[in-house]
Amino acid sequence: MPNITMRELLEAGVHFGHQTRRWNPKMKPYVFGARNGIYIIDLQKTVDQTRAACDFARKTVSEGKKVLFVGTKKQAKDVVEEEAKRAGMHYVTNRWLGGMLTNYQTVRASIDRLKKIEALKASPEWNETPKKEQSRHERELAKLKKSLGGIEDMKKLPGAVFIVDTEKEHIAVKEAKKLGIPTIAVVDTNCDPTNITYVIPGNDDAIRSVKLFAGLVAESCLEGAKLLQEKLRSQEIPVEAAAKEEVVAEKKVSRFEGDIDLQGVDEADLETTEQTEEGATAEAAAEPAAAPATETAKA
DSSP: OOOOOHHHHHHTTTTEEEETTSOOGGGGGGEEEEETTEEEEOHHHHHHHHHHHHHHHHHHHHTTOOEEEEOOSHHHHHHHHHHHHHHTOEEEOSOOOTTTTTTHHHHHHHHHHHHHHHHHHHSTHHHHSOHHHHHHHHHHHHHHHHHHGGGTTOOSOOSEEEEEOTTTTHHHHHHHHHHTOOEEEEEOTTSOOTTOSEEEESOSSSHHHHHHHHHHHHHHHHHHHHHHHHHHHHTTOOHHHHHHHHHHHHHHSOTTTTTSOOTTSOHHHHHHHHHHHHHHHHHHHHSOSOOHHHHHHHO
16 A cells, blocks of 8 residues: 655645635544634544545455546646546546536447547548548547546446545536445545545645645555456456456446446336236247248347
């Protein structure tokens, strides 16, 4: 696990919260006290919570899942993107589009459009495309890249979401909670920690603080990726073969079958479906066997 010391936290200004008049009472357990009208965060709790969060991030990636990094505020976006890329994770740093998780199929359609335009630009047909149409495609591509560039390779929902500033990214928090996706978040004294799985109490405004936490989570993801590689080698399964098996599996099952909780399906609907299937089977059995062409067509 990445090493973290109290000195590093102090130097990064992690202990500085918001003004006492701008705070969320639910953060009281993580507050050490107040000084000059500013809340001071309990760094011992920050150390403990950060270790737990990093352990979880490492475990998540070691199981073959990805962590989605989210940070769209000005002082966080560049750092979050840099660390996510370093760890080989997905990221959202421009603007969180409503439904990025809960309506992922629609988002995926936009990503497919992005890839289609990129493929067109790389093909010989691009040179034969009228300049006006090229310009239109390039504008559309730039817009899609800005919004979806960090998740264009995200083929399924992430195993966890790392968030900087839960107050600003409240929509991302709600979507992750709705789908049961665990969240890791840097939570300042003005934020609500209730819906966060792994709370890291700390300053989410200072660039050095954001860089410290994003770097620690990214390092944990890299450690998890290393553990995954070792696990695959110990099982004598080549990484490429494992990746191919995953692609085949995705084609055979619903894209989100392994990610979204299906317990909400009505049992009555399931019973109706089963009865319909049994009825169809009985009708098929009752048909004369002298219609091979029809049977082949049904098959």
